[in-house]
Amino acid sequence: MENYQKQSAYRVMCSEVNRCVGQRINLQGWVHRIRQLGKIAFLHIRDRSGIIQCVLEGEWAQKSLSLESVVAVKGEVVAAEKSPGGFEVIVQSLEVLNQSESPLPFEVNKDRLNVNLDTMLDHRVLSLRNQQEQVTFKVQSVLAGAFRDYLTGQGFMQIFTPKIVAAGAEGGANVFSIEYFEQKAYLAQSPQFYKQMMVGAGYERVFEIAPVYRAEEHNTSRHLNEYTSLDLEMGFIASEEELMNLEEDMLRYMLQAVRVNCREELKIIKVEVPEIGSIPRLTVAEAQQILQEQYGKSSPKGDLDPEGERLICHYFEEKENSAFVFLTRYPREIRPMYAMPAADNAEETASFDLLFKGLEITTGGQRIHNHKQLIESIKGRGMNPESFSNYTDVFKYGMPPHGGLAIGLERLTSKLLDQTNVRLSSAFPRDRHRLTP
Template sequence: MRILSTELPQHVGNQIMISGWVHSIRQLGHLAFVHLRDRSGIVQIVLEGELATLALTPESVITVHGQVVQSKYGAELHGTQVEVLSPAQAPLPIEVNKKEIPASLDTILNHRALALRNPKVHATFTIQSVLAGAFRDFFSARGFTQIFTPKIVASGTEGGSNLFAIQYFEKQAYLAQSPQFYKQMMVGAGYERVFEIAPVYRAEEHNTSRHLNEYTSLDVEMGFIRSFEELMDLETELLQYLFHRVAETCPEELALLGAEVPVIEQIPRLTVQQAQQILLEQYSKTSPEGDLDPEGERLICQYYADQGKPALVFLTHYPREVRPMYAMPAPDHPALTASFDLLFNGLEITTGGQRIHRLEMLEESMRSRSLNLEAFADYLNLFRYGMPPHGGFAIGLERLTARLLGHNNVREATAFPRDRNRLTP
């Protein structure tokens, strides 16, 4: 029976079998010290005599039989038999057994499957897995139903821009930008509270450290809300849960990455106009009309970090022209919307808000944007038969992971990135 490296202390004095990758090898006379890596961690194996002369190469996959011994450095395995399951070619294209891989990000991504073996890189995706699992647990415990919506669609969610076109038999179809319409349909179908964890696709020409053309979206939609303030309350509670779960589950991974999980009590809420005023007064920074640019997002988060607070802030009341056609107008200012973004450490990780739930208002919003109502017939039909007040939000999983762990580029929190230039591996 195979034992994992972290389980060795439970088997001191016993004969066991362990399997994994050769992380490093150090020869010392008639002894060889092999560090073996498996999914749980790294363990030292001591080989003597003929076993010490085996021509092992870094990253070869091996199985070792031997006795677990307690040393002053912890439990280690004194090997009695070694089987090479799959030898690794040498030299490796990148050095994955270093604390930091000494290569550019492009080179690392070109050899991504190998780079993912690095313990620090591995820690990022362990934490990302915990975030996704905690997201699912949080909403399942609150009566939300997990849904699975189509990723091949007949039209765009937001009017047809930034779409990847594909040939669908004799028709043209598109990769889904968002599950937005389907989330709303499921709310209107009586499920009331739904969530999804799934990829979305954006045919944006951006090639920056913050953009991907395929990413994982954590989507939420709920019916019978009173205002979009409820959604911000819900996301605040969600992030408190996610961050606590990561801190509790992944202390070793956080330490390896040098990351600290923020403790959230409340997240400040500013209108876009208020944020623009702070930027102007504090940093002499002007902003585009009705929005913040990337520098503005960074500075408004820095404004709170300088006060010793977590670098998170909700921005609310975006103008209608910069929001999708389904965004509910703000009750106190119809030119603005009951919508929000969440910025985290200088980057927008969430977009959300209340949606229009009355057919006439929704059709009028579409007409004001010169949209063809017939192209949205299936979406609009549900609104003819009763739709509760509703809203939701979507979090980019890769951006959330990157901001939490202090990565400068969202690709570092993406197992196999797809961007403007990268389609492989």
């Protein structure tokens, strides 16, 4: 242990080797690749920053190593034109900190994992070591960080709300129930009630990055039962247009952060981040009309089905070169009880969805802020207002006009990287059949 601690104190990352020519350094990481060439072996070591080639000669070239073993190497850095990156390390000593079992369930060091999704997820930690898989979560981290940075710059405060709740925010049956001592509780579908409460508590602008839970029995490439929601709520708005303006500017900021901070990662997966101009905005009814006229596509009442979402995005990709589309004015009957009725049509709501490359990634809108109106809306859904009294009582004491939105982080990441399944953007996905690892 003493030897390991001494090594750790002087560790150099793979990405820093180019600054250490002529120096004796210590590297630590995973064995990414081994190539034997007579009495010489070329060892590629991988750490969180990248990969560097090490040259093993003499006794070190004969050392038994398996892929993905954890090693510590000491050696001298030299310039080498033929080496990846132009530098390599001439090994002077090598210690195996933890030998990996062999053979591996699949080859981790390929550019792209050549395994089916279930195998990848069954061995999730191993698959996450793949460089292409790591790109996903670097991009996702940057997206979440940029979401936070942008909103903080706009006067928002980050909040942290309960995930064990007494009632679902959306109503309906798609909640996970749990035993909570002597009573029944649920996993939160959304921080919706608490976001609104914090606005009403005088904080005005709040956001949260946290998991939410949906007990929906979907088993599709677009659904997860636990996902990360990027939520915000803001007070003193005039209409839902302010929210769409905010999201448009926020997404522009987030995608620019990905371009700047993930330049090398985007090259690995050969993905271009779309530019955001003015995102098209149209009502659901207008979208349905376009689908009917352009594609002969009928739609469910007041909404678009998955095929309709893909087609309307395709239409605006070709027409306006926009990967994003706002859909507005959803009917009251398919929106939650807190959705504000539209000012000019009480049967519609001041709400919207944002579609990205054919998939809904955002739901948002203005909320009801009048206590009496909110109670009537709850009753109109056939629900008992008493069940929501801890939420509705807040509206008795001065709630400003307000609204907000929520972005599914995994969906945003998945579509941005052109992935075929949203599970690929979840480190440890939870779906209809997967509860491990």
